[in-house]
Amino acid sequence: MFNNMKQLDTELLVGYIDNLGVDVVRQMLALYIEQSQIYLDDIAETVENENQSGWQEACHKMKGAAGSVGLxxxxxxxxxxxxxxxxxPRxxxxxxxxxxxxxxxxxxFETWLDSQ
Incomplete structure (x- = not known):
């Protein structure tokens, strides 16, 4: 078991596992992986187009998704x-x-989940 995983909110994730089971948490991670690629593509597009409102919107969506899966x-x-x-450029x-x-x-997350 990992003791100091600053990358993950393990308290949240353990709660998910206790309430939903490991398989559902794996599904949540799989969905996040798919969605995060879309969010990253959206953020990249806002940079290409220098679209400030789009930047904020795309970052906000990914922020919520990352928080909800404990990243x-x-x-x-x-x-x-x-x-x-x-x-x-920044x-x-x-x-x-x-x-x-x-x-x-x-x-x-995948490594941690495999140890559960």
Whole structure:
């Protein structure tokens, strides 16, 4: 069992497992993986088009999804950048970091779930 998993809200996830079972939590993760790719594509599109309102909307959607499946680092990152008015090159950097953290968090979640 992992003791210090800052990437995951394990208290939330244990509650899900206790109430819904591991199989349902696996389904939740699978849905998040699908949806997060759509959200990341949407965020990338807002950067390409330099669309500030679209940026906020797309980040907000992904923030909610990440929070609901216990991906703490991804959620916190989105809290920090959602309302950012930084220049677009900086937002490209945020997007790259977000993609990286999202992938790490998914792997961490999968590993944690396998240990349950």
């Amino acid at each position: 703490s680092v991804v959620h916190q990152q989105l809290v920090q950048v959602e309302k950012s008015t930084d220049e677009w 937002k490209r950097e945020y997007l790259a970091l977000l993609k990286h953290e999202n992938q790490l968090s998914i792997i961490t």
